[in-house]
Amino acid sequence: MRGVNARCPPRAASGAAPPDTSFLESLIGYNARRAALAIIARVLPTLQPHDLRVVEFSVLTVIAHNPGITSRQVCAALDILPPNLVGLLRRLERRGLVEKRAHPGDRRAQSLYVTALGAQVQRQAQDAVAAVETDEATHLSAAERATLIALLRRIYQGNGAGTTR
Amino acid sequence: MRGVNARCPPRAASGAAPPDTSFLESLIGYNARRAALAIIARVLPTLQPHDLRVVEFSVLTVIAHNPGITSRQVCAALDILPPNLVGLLRRLERRGLVEKRAHPGDRRAQSLYVTALGAQVQRQAQDAVAAVETDEATHLSAAERATLIALLRRIYQGNGAGTTR
DNA sequence: TATTGTTATACTCTATAACTATA
DNA sequence: TATAGTTATAGAGTATAACAATA
Numbered sequence: 001m002r003g004v005n006a007r008c009p010p011r012a013a014s015g016a017a018p019p020d021t022s023f024l025e026s027l028i029g030y031n032a033r034r035a036a037l038a039i040i041a042r043v044l045p046t047l048q049p050h051d052l053r054v055v056e057f058s059v060l061t062v063i064a065h066n067p068g069i070t071s072r073q074v075c076a077a078l079d080i081l082p083p084n085l086v087g088l089l090r091r092l093e094r095r096g097l098v099e100k101r102a103h104p105g106d107r108r109a110q111s112l113y114v115t116a117l118g119a120q121v122q123r124q125a126q127d128a129v130a131a132v133e134t135d136e137a138t139h140l141s142a143a144e145r146a147t148l149i150a151l152l153r154r155i156y157q158g159n160g161a162g163t164t165r
Numbered sequence: 166m167r168g169v170n171a172r173c174p175p176r177a178a179s180g181a182a183p184p185d186t187s188f189l190e191s192l193i194g195y196n197a198r199r200a201a202l203a204i205i206a207r208v209l210p211t212l213q214p215h216d217l218r219v220v221e222f223s224v225l226t227v228i229a230h231n232p233g234i235t236s237r238q239v240c241a242a243l244d245i246l247p248p249n250l251v252g253l254l255r256r257l258e259r260r261g262l263v264e265k266r267a268h269p270g271d272r273r274a275q276s277l278y279v280t281a282l283g284a285q286v287q288r289q290a291q292d293a294v295a296a297v298e299t300d301e302a303t304h305l306s307a308a309e310r311a312t313l314i315a316l317l318r319r320i321y322q323g324n325g326a327g328t329t330r
Numbered sequence: 331t332a333t334t335g336t337t338a339t340a341c342t343c344t345a346t347a348a349c350t351a352t353a
Numbered sequence: 354t355a356t357a358g359t360t361a362t363a364g365a366g367t368a369t370a371a372c373a374a375t376a
Contacts, residue, residue, distance in 0.1 A: 019231040029204035031317035038321035039194035066184040108352045108357045148316040152196035156203035273334040
């Protein structure tokens with residue numbers, strides 16, 4: 001018997017009943033990824049006026065909050081591979097948002113600083129991102145926000161075993 | 166005076182003090198992304214023996230749980246763009262895990278099914294992923310898991326506005 | 331006219347190997 | 354010998370435009 005869809009169409013085929021994704025929805029990884037993508041989709045238009053992509057904003061923020069930080073440390077903090085940071089920093093430097101200075105004490109390294117313009121752009125972008133994150137994107141209470149962030153942090157910080165990279 | 170790091174090195178330069186990432190860590194998007202990447206890093210080696218990537222596992226799972234589903238519906242469920250699903254399905258088909266059949270009622274579409282082998286591989290992979298997710302990767306209690314997933318789901322499902330794609 | 335599946339293509343993101351200069 | 358920064362490059366992943374067949 002082909003017995004397919006006399007009156008009970010293979011739910012998959014109907015436009016009405018959404019497909020069963022219950023297993024995937026039981027996974028933290030799946031939900032975390034979907035949530036991250038949803039939030040990033042909201043943050044993107046916020047950063048667009050500043051001509052910043054998400055990673056660029058992250059790097060700019062870390063440099064602004066840690067004057068004199070090295071490339072290597074930015075990579076470690078944000079889990080970026082060194083070769084991929086090079087072009088990113090070059091763009092920020094060309095736009096006059098970041099500058100490199102000689103590192104005191106290690107001539108291999110270089111200290112990173114935001115310029116006055118870079119600091120201004122970062123501040124504006126940070127305020128805009130914070131607003132979107134807390135208000136529009138997620139209608140969670142402050143307590144729920146705190147709970148969520150604490151749980152997420154336990155996942156990617158909690159265990160001793162290193163990441164794959 | 167070069168006055169650098171006699172005893173108080175510019176925290177950025179020292180290998181000891183970790184850089185300040187407090188702002189980024191206050192963002193749900195940042196934490197969700199880091200958590201998702203950390204979990205995926207754990208899941209990858211679990212799927213490797215089955216020669217499945219994460220997206221392939223997701224697609225295989227949705228097809229297994231929704232026999233007769235169409236490409237378009239898989240795309241909608243997993244937020245995959247149709248052109249990107251084509252090659253993915255082709256690989257799964259060539260490996261004998263998935264098969265396409267004529268769709269009853271719409272000759273444009275095609276119904277997707279897992280083969281016996283596909284069902285077996287999917288089951289094994291699902292068990293392995295579930296084990297990693299609940300045990301090793303995240304040491305959360307069942308209650309914490311449930312809370313986390315509920316909060317995450319509210320972020321990417323809760324609001325009416327569609328995603329960017 | 332709209333939709334399904336598809337091709338071709340481009341752009342971003344991420345990853346690896348290897349080089350240089352310093353330590 | 355190891356590390357910081359860099360180059361070149363490869364591979365995922367994700368995006369858009371356009372087409373044929375069907376609704």
